[in-house]
Amino acid sequence: MLSRAFVLKVAELPAFKNWIKHSRMTQGLVKRFIAGEDVETAIRIARELNQQGFKVALDFLGEDTHQESDAEMASRQYMNLLEHIYKSGVDSCISIKLTQLGLDISESLCKQNLERVLKTAQDLGNFVWIDMESSKHTEATLRLFGELFPQYPNSGTVLQSYLYRTPEDLEFLIRLGARVRLVKGAYAEPPEVAYPSKKQVDAQFDLLMRKLLLEGKEPAIATHDTKLITKAKQYAQEFALAKDRLEFQLLYGISRELQKQLVSEGYRTLIYVPYGEQWYPYFSRRLAERPANLYFILRSLFRK
Numbered sequence: 001m002l003s004r005a006f007v008l009k010v011a012e013l014p015a016f017k018n019w020i021k022h023s024r025m026t027q028g029l030v031k032r033f034i035a036g037e038d039v040e041t042a043i044r045i046a047r048e049l050n051q052q053g054f055k056v057a058l059d060f061l062g063e064d065t066h067q068e069s070d071a072e073m074a075s076r077q078y079m080n081l082l083e084h085i086y087k088s089g090v091d092s093c094i095s096i097k098l099t100q101l102g103l104d105i106s107e108s109l110c111k112q113n114l115e116r117v118l119k120t121a122q123d124l125g126n127f128v129w130i131d132m133e134s135s136k137h138t139e140a141t142l143r144l145f146g147e148l149f150p151q152y153p154n155s156g157t158v159l160q161s162y163l164y165r166t167p168e169d170l171e172f173l174i175r176l177g178a179r180v181r182l183v184k185g186a187y188a189e190p191p192e193v194a195y196p197s198k199k200q201v202d203a204q205f206d207l208l209m210r211k212l213l214l215e216g217k218e219p220a221i222a223t224h225d226t227k228l229i230t231k232a233k234q235y236a237q238e239f240a241l242a243k244d245r246l247e248f249q250l251l252y253g254i255s256r257e258l259q260k261q262l263v264s265e266g267y268r269t270l271i272y273v274p275y276g277e278q279w280y281p282y283f284s285r286r287l288a289e290r291p292a293n294l295y296f297i298l299r300s301l302f303r304k
């Protein structure tokens with residue numbers, strides 16, 4: 001079985017990257033995960049998902065920004081997206097990454113950019129999820145979130161069950177009164193900071209999920225893992241949590257039957273929809289989550 005770290009390394013090889021980006025054979029898989037490259041397409045897809053009963057979070061793809069001007073531009077793109085959502089009337093919030101807004105350049109620059117986006121969202125009655133990136137950014141992401149949340153309660157953030165530190169972070173966010181999206185975690189992390197085995201990651205997810213459902217504000221359970229989703233439903237029943245008081249969140253293009261099933265059962269279900277030209281890092285994390293995705297595209301290469 002290929003490890004996540006191995007697949008992410010392969011994905012960094014220039015020849016592989018070039019092939020994925022430019023070959024017609026790989027475009028089917030790219031399209032499965034990425035909604036498109038422009039805001040109009042993203043809004044159209046959000047509308048279609050709304051019509052099927054889903055809520056949506058739009059992610060304008062981008063991360064690891066190293067130029068101040070690019071970070072500022074990204075925040076403007078998000079403000080523009082919020083305007084588009086408002087004018088089109090689609091039911092969609094947004095989801096952003098702090099390294100896209102300049103976290104690796106300086107925390108104060110990132111804070112300025114983030115605050116602009118949060119303010120625009122607040123003025124337009126919208127909500128902002130702050131995605132969680134690699135463990136190198138966890139501390140700063142939670143610090144900035146904690147500083148801005150009291151002024152912008154229209155925001156929430158993400159915790160990853162693979163990190164050893166997450167139980168404490170969950171306590172912190174519950175005390176703060178913030179919404180939390182619980183995920184397993186998508187980055188290649190060393191064993192010094194994260195559980196190396198899936199069994200341990202899933203066990204910690206279960207424990208954190210139980211606490212979040214019991215004590216958290218409008219908890220968001222973000223997984224395609226049917227065992228954990230079944231457990232979430234059982235906990236919600238045990239805690240008399242109505243179906244619209246928790247939110248299941250799933251990624252665009254993944255486990256589509258499960259997505260439909262949740263909606264048909266009356267659960268509040270949100271689809272995370274990424275779009276934009278900078279799709280490659282997001283796409284490579286989706287490959288790494290499921291080696292079958294990599295086999296699928298490699299097979300198409302050898303069939304050529």
Ligand SMILES: Cc1cc2nc3c(=O)[nH]c(=O)nc-3n(C[C@H](O)[C@H](O)[C@H](O)COP(=O)(O)OP(=O)(O)OC[C@H]3O[C@@H](n4cnc5c(N)ncnc54)[C@H](O)[C@@H]3O)c2cc1C
Binds near residue numbers: 255290
């Ligand atoms: C809405 C949402 C937001 C997220 N935000 C973040 C974030 O901010 N930070 C972060 O680190 N991670 C984030 N993630 C990703 C998350 O950490 C996991 O990497 C991802 O969800 C896969 O794990 P899983 O919980 O689905 O469980 P797994 O045990 O990995 O998968 C369960 C089943 O889901 C299906 N599946 C899962 N992934 C794929 C795939 N790539 N292709 C095809 N089928 C697949 C398979 O059938 C698999 O058996 C987010 C996930 C979701 C759903």
